[in-house]
Amino acid sequence: MVNPLPNHAIQIRDVRHRYGDREALRGVSFDVTAGEVFALLGPNGSGKTTLFKLLSTLAPVQSGSLAFFGHDVAREPAVVRSLLGVVFQSPALDKKLRVEENLWCHGRLYGLKGSDLRQRINEGLERFGVADRRRDVVETLSGGLQRRVELAMCLMHQPRVLLLDEPSTGLDPGARADLWRALSEAREQGVTVVATTHLLEEAERADRIAILHQGQLAALDTPEALQASVGGDTITVRTTDPQQLANAITAALDVATLTLDGAVRVEANGATGPELATQLYGRFRDQIDELSIGKPTLEDVFIARTGQRFDN
The missing domain is CATH 3.30.70 (Alpha-Beta Plaits)
Known part of the structure; x- marks a missing residue:
């Protein structure tokens, strides 16, 4: 276990990652404060997707360290996964199932059952404004509503950190605004939110932004301070x-x-x-x-x- 800094949800230290001869991350270091909405901003090829894979434990840590609330990603991956809710760029919902069936399956994977599972489903659907669509088949929902269902699903096990990879991909401007309002609501519930994005106007909604460029940290601060x-x-x-x-x-x-x-x-x-x-x-x-x-x-x-x- 890494000694966590006070009020820090994520500690990233000198992280490097290679794909063959290409160095995707070149010594990235920064911290994410608990309870903030944090954006990883960068164009394609900046390294943000690689960093997302490392944070979500989908790729092995080659060099450097990453820790969530003091738990090292490389040494304690199971503990780290229990702390995370993850929303991928491609929808993870089963589109042939109903909304509540998707949440039921997800809850069972995390060991929820009985009245506790039913309560978590109801709370999640209410929180993200999709309770009236619980019986709808997912493929009949708009992209924005599907994202809301995913958020409800990924927060069912009450993670401390929510990771999102390009969460507004395929959404219209109205649905993007709804999504970021929902993320702000999640933060108000005590969840730390980290989202990758290549959209400048989207990053401005975050509390702080880390700008990545060619595998390095180019800037880190609040949107106002950066400007x-x-x-x-x-x-x-x-x-x-x-x-x-x-x-x-x-x-x-x-x-x-x-x-x-x-x-x-x-x-x-x-x-x-x-x-x-x-x-x-x-x-x-x-x-x-x-x-x-x-x-x-x-x-x-x-x-x-x-x-x-x-x-x-």
Whole structure:
């Protein structure tokens, strides 16, 4: 058993993982606080799916350590599994069974029976607003309702941590909003929620975000703190020669620039976006084809930390 840090649900230390010659995780370390909604954000190939497999005990730990409430994943996998509820990217429901039949089967796998099992089923269906669909065959439900049934099912054995892999895959915007409201409700019940996602707007709903890039931790903080770390407004300038203009802007105005996708990005540190835009247009009018001003986003954070766009 690992000595757990106070108030920490998950401790991840120097985790590395290889697939042949490819290193999917390269020394990742961070903690997840008990009772928070935590997002693992990254584009495809960032390592978040590999980390999810390690956390859910689906892949062996090759190097480093992972622990849930002090229980080491490699040495105590059975104990760790008893602490987890897991929602996979692909639905785990039997679509030919009724809603309550799925929950009954899941409960029996965890040793629930009799009145206790019936009570857990009723509580789960009520909590996630699907009690009136208990007799419906799963395949007749919408994607959003199926996700709600999965959440009810995975929380039946009262896990301390809920792991979700791309939970909103295939859901429309309304169903995504419903899903994250349900996750917030689970947190209010004392469950720590960890979800992988490649959707920037979805990650903003979390209490804290770990941004992964090429197998490494690129950033870790609250959404607000991450966006504030970028600075002020971000200005994007399109031109025929981005690198030449970027060099000229840096020399003339002493501001940080970045050339990306045929455009120059400038952070308005120490000035408002409109003020810097006026300076840019006044000095480089003949070289500017298009200029836009935006507030910092999580994509701006990703670009600032990695020098690349956030592409799924």
